[in-house]
Amino acid sequence: MSDAKKELTIGMLGCGVVGSQVVRLLLEDSGDFAARSGAKLTLKKIAVRDAKVKREKVPANLITTDADSVVDDPAIDIIIEVMGGLEPARKLLLRAIGNGKSIITANKALLAHHGAELFEAADKNGVDLYYEAAVGGAIPILRPLRESIVGDHVYRVMGIVNGTTNFILTKMDESGSEFAVALKEAQDLGFAEADPTADIEGHDAAAKAAILAGLAFHTRVNIKDVSCEGITRISARDIAVARDIDHVIKLLAIAEINGKGEISVRVHPTLISRQHPLAAVRGSFNAIFVEAESAGELMFYGRGAGGAPTASAILGDLIAIARNKTRGGEGHGESDYAELRFADRGQVLTRYLIRMDVADKPGVLAAIAQIFASNSVSIETVRQSGHDASAELIVMTHQAPEGSLAATVAAIAKSDVVKSVESVIRVEGATR
Ligand code: HSE
Numbered sequence: 325m326s327d328a329k330k331e332l333t334i335g336m337l338g339c340g341v342v343g344s345q346v347v348r349l350l351l352e353d354s355g356d357f358a359a360r361s362g363a364k365l366t367l368k369k370i371a372v373r374d375a376k377v378k379r380e381k382v383p384a385n386l387i388t389t390d391a392d393s394v395v396d397d398p399a400i401d402i403i404i405e406v407m408g409g410l411e412p413a414r415k416l417l418l419r420a421i422g423n424g425k426s427i428i429t430a431n432k433a434l435l436a437h438h439g440a441e442l443f444e445a446a447d448k449n450g451v452d453l454y455y456e457a458a459v460g461g462a463i464p465i466l467r468p469l470r471e472s473i474v475g476d477h478v479y480r481v482m483g484i485v486n487g488t489t490n491f492i493l494t495k496m497d498e499s500g501s502e503f504a505v506a507l508k509e510a511q512d513l514g515f516a517e518a519d520p521t522a523d524i525e526g527h528d529a530a531a532k533a534a535i536l537a538g539l540a541f542h543t544r545v546n547i548k549d550v551s552c553e554g555i556t557r558i559s560a561r562d563i564a565v566a567r568d569i570d571h572v573i574k575l576l577a578i579a580e581i582n583g584k585g586e587i588s589v590r591v592h593p594t595l596i597s598r599q600h601p602l603a604a605v606r607g608s609f610n611a612i613f614v615e616a617e618s619a620g621e622l623m624f625y626g627r628g629a630g631g632a633p634t635a636s637a638i639l640g641d642l643i644a645i646a647r648n649k650t651r652g653g654e655g656h657g658e659s660d661y662a663e664l665r666f667a668d669r670g671q672v673l674t675r676y677l678i679r680m681d682v683a684d685k686p687g688v689l690a691a692i693a694q695i696f697a698s699n700s701v702s703i704e705t706v707r708q709s710g711h712d713a714s715a716e717l718i719v720m721t722h723q724a725p726e727g728s729l730a731a732t733v734a735a736i737a738k739s740d741v742v743k744s745v746e747s748v749i750r751v752e753g754a755t756r
Contacts, residue, residue, distance in 0.1 A: 330363040330650050334642070335394040335425075336370040337416055338407030339379055339387070342430060342457070343370070345635035346404060348381040350642075357639070361646035369394045371407075395420035402645055404638060405429040414438050421445045421453070426649070428641045430457035430634055436531035436547035439538070443658035452648060452655045454641035459532040460485060460610045462633030463626040464640070469539040469614070470656055477617040478540040480580040482752065485532040487608035487628045488523035489555050489575040491515045493593075494606045496563045497572060503558055515608050525554035526591040529577045536612070537579035537589040542662035545579075545589055549666055553592040562747050565679060565718060569707075571595045572603045576752065586667035595677055596753040670727025675704070675751040677720050678733060681743040684715040688741045692717065695739060699732040700724070714743065720751065 334350070336343055350357070350367050358364045370382065371391035379387075388394065395403060395416050403420045405427065407413055413434050417427055418441070427446065429435070435442070435458055446453040456466050460483070469478070484490050488510060495506040507524065510516035522528045530552040538545040555575050566573050576594040581587050596603055601623050605611040610628025615621055627633035648655050682688050689706070696703050702722040709716050721729065737745045 331366055332361075332363045332401045332646050332649060333366050333368045333399050334402045334404060335368055335397060335400040337391055337394060337403060337405045337413070339370045339372050339382060340406065341631040342634040342638070343404075343406040344379050344382050345631035346406065346638050347379075347386075349632075349635055349639055351381070351383075357643060357646075361643045362650035363646045365642065365646060368400055369397060391416055392419075395425070396423060398423075400425060401649065402426045402428065402642065404642065405431055406638070407431075408433070410434055410437055414442075417442060418445055421449050421451055424449055424451060426452040426454075426645045428454050428457075428638055428645065430455070430638060432458040432528065432531040432535060433547075436534040436550075439535070439658070440544055440546070447657045450654060452645045453657075454645060454655065455535070456641050457634045457637035459483075459535050460612055460624065460626065461487075461628040461630060462636045463610055463612065463624050463628065464637070465612045465624045466535070466539060467640075468622075468624065469536070470659070473614070473616055473619055473622070474659075476619050478581075478614060479617065480578070480615040481536050481540045481612060482602065483532070483536060483577045483612035484574055484602055484605050484610050485536075485577045485612065485628060486523055486526075486529040486575060487610055488516045488520060489526075489529070490605065490610070491608040492524070493555060493558070493563075493573055493575065496558070496560060497567070500560055500564065502560045503556060524556055526552045526575060527554075529575060529591045533577035533579055533589050533591050536577065537587060538658075538660070540579055540614075541581060541587050541664050542659045543587060543664040544658075544660045545587075549589055551590045551592075551669055555593050557747065558593050558749075559747065562679070562749060565677075566595055569720075570598050571751075572598055573749065574602060574605075576602070578752065581664070582667055582673070584667070586665045588667045588669070588672045590672070592750055595749050595751040600753045602753075670725060670730075672726045673723045674726055674729065675721050675723050676729045676733070677718065677747075677749050677751055678736065679716065679718050679746045679748075680736060681746060682715050682717045683741050683743065684710045684713055685741075688715075689717075691739060691741050692719070692736065695735045696721070696732055699728045699735065701728050701732045716746075
């Protein structure tokens with residue numbers, strides 16, 4: 325099938341759910357890959373922590389527990405890193421780059437923490453560093469940002485980039501269950517890990533938000549620049565209230581630019597209208613909604629995790645790098661020329677839905693409205709339902725600076741007429 329003259333040799337770091345699918349596909353489809361890339365792609369070594377683990381379709385003779393022997397092997401041209409974690413992945417990749425090897429990584433946390441160091445090293449050594457699998461699994465989103473719409477001005481990226489939390493929120497929406505019940509179901513079905521912290525606290529989404537923002541705005545974005553709130557406080561009542569107003573709650577990663585050319589990057593549970601395209605993304609699926617000046621609205625949808633879907637993105641990167649090597653030259657490095665400033669978090673414009681229990685007596689609404697007015701926050705809608713001497717009051721605000729909204733909530737919580745602030749959830753989705 326192929327008359328590939330060149331041979332490129334591959335080393336892998338890690339061989340779990342994703343890595344074993346990469347190996348399977350590399351071995352099964354080698355003829356197609358040679359024809360598509362112009363080079364015979366030969367897998368030479370796979371470093372793992374425990375060689376005794378049974379890995380189907382992974383040739384035992386390729387396995388080693390000596391990761392240094394992979395990154396230091398002069399015969400290896402390309403390293404695929406699917407081991408995860410910050411260390412030793414960072415040190416191993418820096419060493420591989422120093423040894424002139426191109427890199428493919430699915431490691432979002434590593435890129436969000438240490439991307440600058442890795443990109444600088446790759447640039448200095450003239451090697452490729454590709455990472456399509458790090459955000460949205462199989463979904464092509466990084467290459468479109470880096471290539472297809474790089475001639476446009478992106479002004480907002482909003483993504484459902486964590487399948488575990490989207491599965492949990494979808495379950496809560498469909499069955500009315502509380503968070504803990506939906507989490508347990510996600511764990512029983514293998515969608516959530518035994519320790520789900522990185523997913524449910526939003527850390528995984530924050531790493532992906534940093535990567536998306538960096539590409540969208542040509543600016544270095546570290547995970548420390550991302551404000552992050554997870555979904556652990558979302559209750560069945562919050563979901564029901566969202567449903568009543570024809571909205572749905574999603575954990576969104578949002579990166580946007582304001583009128584002053586400053587960017588903000590954040591992850592939080594968000595109310596969006598059921599008419600918004602992201603509202604239709606259910607279960608463990610991911611989607612990224614991009615708004616750009618000339619292109620308008622775009623949406624990228626698909627499987628954000630899992631062995632074969634993530635392997636698909638890795639193999640796409642592998643063929644792209646192999647093509648660069650067979651034709652000469654490198655792919656794109658980091659684009660950070662814009663060096664945009666980050667907006668003051670208190671100045672970021674957003675809308676809140678505030679749900680509170682209040683005393684049901686004359687003057688309460690007026691007192692609460694006064695708190696909003698004195699913080700210059702405009703109210704869009706108010707809904708009240710009473711029970712006994714209490715009432716549930718749900719206020720949706722117009723857009724206001726985050727700092728003013730936070731000050732409003734703090735004052736409400738202290739007010740004599742308010743028994744408790746039950747929840748505060750941001751609202752998004754109005755497009756330009
Ligand atoms: N744990 C992630 C998710 C997949 O639930 O989407 C890996 O980033």
